[in-house]
């Protein structure tokens with residue numbers, strides 16, 4: 001494993017019935033990069049995210065994250081290893097507050113609360129306070145402090161995208177997969193969201209971002225991977241892929 005790479009996917013495949021949604025994809029993500037993942041609708045981008053993040057088991061292939069084989073791990077395990085994803089359609093717990101949504105995303109939420117409480121109640125209370133303080137910091141970073149006590153379901157689409165980012169930040173991830181982070185988000189919030197991404201990247205977090213806004217992709221992505229019909233059809237710098245005939249044809253054929 002090359003230490004410069006944060007993620008390597010080898011020969012990933014997933015079919016739904018007769019449809020090869022992801023058809024033997026190889027992917028190398030360099031540590032510290034913001035990599036763009038583009039391609040026409042139905043190309044397999046969200047399915048690829050699911051394969052990497054553990055929601056969907058690949059029919060074949062392998063995923064290495066920071067040198068560890070994470071193929072077949074459950075999403076929570078992958079998350080605890082420091083690889084987090086957001087969803088194309090945000091999935092907050094709508095009837096919980098914004099703060100609760102973020103607090104419950106913290107790893108090490110003791111599944112054995114009953115026992116640890118019984119043995120060391122002081123320790124649990126202390127963890128709870130620390131968790132809350134962290135959640136408040138993360139919400140401030142995502143400019144959601146004023147929404148802390150609102151029900152998550154009452155947030156605008158853009159605020160829900162920010163909430164998704166806040167939730168994944170609780171895991172202190174090293175790699176974040178963002179699925180269409182700006183879709184349905186109003187322009188002022190888009191800038192905001194992107195500023196947060198760029199700032200996290202400056203702190204060393206790597207990103208893989210599915211994004212249709214090419215201006216944005218060109219502005220923030222070091223490299224771009226292009227998918228069409230389940231396959232990786234091109235890869236390179238933004239300048240390289242946007243003049244690639246295969247890429248242009250894939251979009252024209254949409």
Ligand code: ADP
Nearest residue numbers: 016019021039040041042043044045046047048
């Ligand atoms: P993208 O995110 O690039 O738009 P997707 O990964 O969502 O593409 O979908 C790739 C293909 O797989 C599409 O043809 C889609 O209809 C199909 N697909 C995705 N998820 C499922 C599923 N759970 N069951 C059946 N088909 C699916």
Ligand code: MG
Nearest residue numbers: 045046047088
């Ligand atoms: Mg998608």
